[in-house]
Amino acid sequence: MVVSTAILIILYATLLAGILTGSQVVITRFFDIDKLAQLQISIGITIAAMIFGAWLFARLFTKPLRIIAEHLKDFKEGSADINGAKGYGANAMRAVFKSLNDYITKLQEFSSQNSSHARNLEMMLDGLPHPVVGVNTDYKIIYANAATLDLLMLTKDEILNQQLSETLNLRKNEKSLIEPWIHSSGQSTINSEQHWQEIEFNSPSHKIYNFDVYARYKKNGDAEQPETIIMLHDRTLEREGEFTEVDFVAMAVHELRAPLTVIRGYIEVVQDELGERMSEEEKQFMQKLEMSGKQLSGFVSNILNTARADHNNLHVKLEERDWPTILSQALQDLSIRAQIHGKQLQAEIPKDLPTVAVDPISIVEVVSNLVDNAIKYSKDQNVIVVKTHLNTNGYIETTVQDFGVGIPANLVDKLFTKFYRSHHTNTQFGGSGLGLYISRAIVKAHHGDVWVKSEEGKGSTFGFTLQKYSDIADTLKEDKQQSDVTRGKHGWIKNHSLYRR
Amino acid sequence: MSKILSIEDDHFISEMYARALRKAGYEVEEVATGPDGLAEAKTGEYQLILLDIFIPEKTGIEVLHELRGDEGDLVPNSKIVIMTNYAQDEESRELIESKVDGYFIKADITPRTLVSLVEQLIGAPDANQQA
Numbered sequence: 001m002v003v004s005t006a007i008l009i010i011l012y013a014t015l016l017a018g019i020l021t022g023s024q025v026v027i028t029r030f031f032d033i034d035k036l037a038q039l040q041i042s043i044g045i046t047i048a049a050m051i052f053g054a055w056l057f058a059r060l061f062t063k064p065l066r067i068i069a070e071h072l073k074d075f076k077e078g079s080a081d082i083n084g085a086k087g088y089g090a091n092a093m094r095a096v097f098k099s100l101n102d103y104i105t106k107l108q109e110f111s112s113q114n115s116s117h118a119r120n121l122e123m124m125l126d127g128l129p130h131p132v133v134g135v136n137t138d139y140k141i142i143y144a145n146a147a148t149l150d151l152l153m154l155t156k157d158e159i160l161n162q163q164l165s166e167t168l169n170l171r172k173n174e175k176s177l178i179e180p181w182i183h184s185s186g187q188s189t190i191n192s193e194q195h196w197q198e199i200e201f202n203s204p205s206h207k208i209y210n211f212d213v214y215a216r217y218k219k220n221g222d223a224e225q226p227e228t229i230i231m232l233h234d235r236t237l238e239r240e241g242e243f244t245e246v247d248f249v250a251m252a253v254h255e256l257r258a259p260l261t262v263i264r265g266y267i268e269v270v271q272d273e274l275g276e277r278m279s280e281e282e283k284q285f286m287q288k289l290e291m292s293g294k295q296l297s298g299f300v301s302n303i304l305n306t307a308r309a310d311h312n313n314l315h316v317k318l319e320e321r322d323w324p325t326i327l328s329q330a331l332q333d334l335s336i337r338a339q340i341h342g343k344q345l346q347a348e349i350p351k352d353l354p355t356v357a358v359d360p361i362s363i364v365e366v367v368s369n370l371v372d373n374a375i376k377y378s379k380d381q382n383v384i385v386v387k388t389h390l391n392t393n394g395y396i397e398t399t400v401q402d403f404g405v406g407i408p409a410n411l412v413d414k415l416f417t418k419f420y421r422s423h424h425t426n427t428q429f430g431g432s433g434l435g436l437y438i439s440r441a442i443v444k445a446h447h448g449d450v451w452v453k454s455e456e457g458k459g460s461t462f463g464f465t466l467q468k469y470s471d472i473a474d475t476l477k478e479d480k481q482q483s484d485v486t487r488g489k490h491g492w493i494k495n496h497s498l499y500r501r
Numbered sequence: 502m503s504k505i506l507s508i509e510d511d512h513f514i515s516e517m518y519a520r521a522l523r524k525a526g527y528e529v530e531e532v533a534t535g536p537d538g539l540a541e542a543k544t545g546e547y548q549l550i551l552l553d554i555f556i557p558e559k560t561g562i563e564v565l566h567e568l569r570g571d572e573g574d575l576v577p578n579s580k581i582v583i584m585t586n587y588a589q590d591e592e593s594r595e596l597i598e599s600k601v602d603g604y605f606i607k608a609d610i611t612p613r614t615l616v617s618l619v620e621q622l623i624g625a626p627d628a629n630q631q632a
């Protein structure tokens with residue numbers, strides 16, 4: 001809004017100055033009574049024409065500018081999402097790009113006619129704080145505003161008619177962003193819009209920017225006219241803050257893990273070296289210490305993953321693995337944990353399942369979170385059942401069922417939200433309320449789904465699905481050459497498994 | 502030769518790991534800073550280098566880049582395993598992974614797991630060094 005108001009003020013001030021100087025000249029040159037009436041008429045006509053001109057100008061050009069200015073506010077607040085999370089955001093972006101498109105198209109027309117409107121339009125676009133670029137059907141830059149020239153440290157002559165990929169090469173995961181999108185848009189549609197987030201750009205001044213990139217494609221095939229408009233929204237400062245938050249959590253987790261390493265390590269040393277000399281009761285104490293250490297270690301990892309999930313920074317590395325093997329190994333550890341709490345884990349794991357695409361480290365966290373929950377909410381019931389099978393939709397489905405307190409139907413939807421704690425009080429059941437939140441984020445990152453069925457007083461079944469490796473093998477191979485690294489729960493070493501019992 | 506170099510500045514952790522590895526029959530040299538680690542590693546005497554990331558004066562990543570960086574592999578006869586409690590972001594993790602033989606989060610493993618990992622990487626200790 002500020003931008004459009006400022007430009008309007010400048011425009012009207014210019015028009016007014018034009019009227020005043022114009023009148024003064026006319027008055028000095030034609031200062032006699034007969035001509036005075038004529039003069040009045042001519043001033044009247046001039047003023048009327050100018051008012052009409054200004055109105056027309058405002059109608060044609062400042063309205064789109066106002067739309068842009070209004071929606072820039074949305075970009076700043078991060079609510080405009082062209083990819084359709086919100087209908088309003090998508091519409092806003094369409095309006096903005098339509099306006100930008102109109103502007104740049106008109107600018108091209110006026111420039112060729114050497115019109116003064118061209119200068120005014122140029123001034124308006126140069127007033128935008130966002131770099132805006134117009135690209136023709138040959139991927140050549142045919143328009144760039146002042147913010148773009150500043151960013152790229154180029155003059156207008158240097159940038160015009162340059163290939164987009166050589167001048168403003170926006171990339172994500174090493175792949176060019178815009179050209180492939182224009183290409184595929186051109187194949188299939190007439191109009192298309194796109195929004196990319198968190199695009200890093202290393203500027204010629206060696207500053208690394210973090211942009212949101214908005215693009216609008218409208219097929220026209222004319223080399224003189226823009227076919228694609230690209231606008232960059234600088235989010236560097238905001239995101240520097242976000243990164244610090246994740247980094248801060250990573251650092252806090254690092255500090256928590258150091259004493260934890262020593263505690264867990266020496267618990268094992270004491271068990272190994274004093275083993276037979278300890279009384280049965282002492283052995284149980286040590287087992288409880290060991291399990292609590294493991295649980296704490298899992299919780300600390302959950303904190304970090306939550307911070308990452310909050311900032312869309314949760315990455316999984318999918319690889320082909322045998323699900324029954326991973327699940328059985330995970331359940332061996334968890335059985336001991338269950339036993340300490342007086343519960344018994346019953347597993348039904350068929351051997352002949354197709355391989356899955358998983359990140360073995362994080363998927364074990366999911367199983368562990370679900371079993372921990374089942375232990376917690378089993379109450380007096382002793383049995384927890386873990387099953388896995390190939391479901392009718394072709395996914396590997398794994399369920400964890402308890403026969404405990406259950407969840408009322410109206411609370412089921414809240415279960416997967418952060419810090420949601422059961423309807424039972426804290427004194428009854430411990431926990432952070434992060435387990436299900438993080439489990440869902442991890443399963444989603446595996447392209448799977450999490451669900452729950454529950455009945456109050458009868459128990460709950462939590463389930464999640466994983467994709468068969470064969471269903472996404474091609475995509476994974478395209479993404480990355482699979483290395484010979486085999487990951488386990490605790491880390492990885494080349495050509496081996498960290499699991500050896 | 503079954504010599505292991507441990508580059509770790511947390512004395513408790515270093516002592517605990519060294520104790521477990523020595524008990525299993527390996528010879529262990531402990532250093533606590535980047536430059537000391539680099540100097541020791543360059544002697545080429547070690548079959549395995551356990552490298553922490555947050556260490557004084559030079560980080561583990563810098564040490565790694567000097568040992569296996571632009572100048573080629575200065576320790577072709579040594580295996581390098583990163584041991585850290587700092588979870589890397591995906592990008593740095595990939596960069597590290599391409600240069601090392603293993604990677605683990607210290608809080609997730611115990612001395613027994615460490616010994617098993619070392620055995621898989623460089624084999625059981627030489628008979629004459631058995632305690």
